Amino acid sequence: GENVGLHLPTLSVQEGDNSIINCAYSNSASDYFIWYKQESGKGPQFIIDIRSNMDKRQGQRVTVLLNKTVKHLSLQIAATQPGDSAVYFCAEIGNQFYFGTGTSLTVIP
């Protein structure tokens, strides 16, 4: 599969702080990306997506940034809460997903 990987395997943040999770991809032709959240023992859950004709998209407390020049995605979570603790995957979408290995986010109360 394509090389969709994450820069850091773990991230710890204080409750209330903002979190930034990064992801690199290698296929410059990719045009659609998704961030997923996976809580322990559960399946991946859609958070937010972005198409390659955009460089930023905002959701509720989350923002995805896409830098096509350096093939980099980031997920920003505002005012991180304990319920945000999970593994976060970026995925590059074609006819299938190519998932990165994930970043484990731990929110410290």
Added chain:
Amino acid sequence: EPEVTQTPSHQVTQMGQEVILRCVPISNHLYFYWYRQILGQKVEFLVSFYNNEISEKSEIFDDQFSVERPDGSNFTLKIRSTKLEDSAMYFCASSEALPAVGGYTFGSGTRLTVV
């Protein structure tokens, strides 16, 4: 909110035995997928299925694996002769169209333990 349902949630089987993992995709979805996740590793694509046939499969999906949509609601993954290394979480997913705008909807997974 519509869900993808997987059963059982946990399956323990002896090496060499056949297992069937079951999934009920979202009713108006046309594309179905199986993924697996070995403990501590990333989610890996196994197979996609559309119009009653496999549309794409990975190198993991060898002759020991098969998928079937036996009726209008179920989508199954069969492993013919399980190996220890088949122990993993298996996720079913479905989507309404391709590309999967809004992503796939994943089930909660079946944890397969081969002993």
